[in-house]
Amino acid sequence: MGKVYSMLIRPIRTFNIENRATRIISREKPIPAPQYPSTERQKKLSEEVNPNFIKEHYQKNMQLDQRLKDVFVTSTDPQVCVLF
Template structure:
């Protein structure tokens, strides 16, 4: 609403503002001496005090001081280019001594070297889940919690929610095969076989 009123007001007052602009501008430009801007009362007071102390201050200020001018002429600055600093050449980095090519990437899990109290590694978890599955009496949650120093409630939750799908009861957790890894290994072998066939052709 406010912006609409402002637009209407602007449209109405524009002809008044722009009336006879060229003539008014010509009149200001053609004046012999422009009218100085009004000064503050404090500035006027300062000018009066300056005139009382030294009436010829402005005249002396704009006169050329020959002594200072001569001093400026006497000053002579010479500059020389600084010597080029030769940076020592960097020794070429030696090539790596080990040319061992790493094996193909696998999805093996990382086994930490230090396991804090109250925690267990994935390998340990697989082990006690497998032991509990095959002998729940001997490897009950209390015995597992005491062995690994983990809270019994956490062990109960792990045994409840995580299961191992083992076809052969004689298998140990170390013998369990990862189906994803098996598929990946098969794909790598197939790729190597195709590469060999292409080279022979």
């Protein structure tokens, strides 16, 4: 039954697919996904508390970057014992 259904639905799904894909790709800016109202409230609240948060968040912190560069991790694999 599933094969018959997919054979009937496939032409409907693929109808004019190239034009539909071209139309979506040629848009200048993609449409963002809708956000929950609670997320919008959190954004407004964060803007009120610290208006420069986004700017500071995306700015590179040189002190933290240097600390990451100074970290060096060495690891050794445990010896595997194979018994026959």
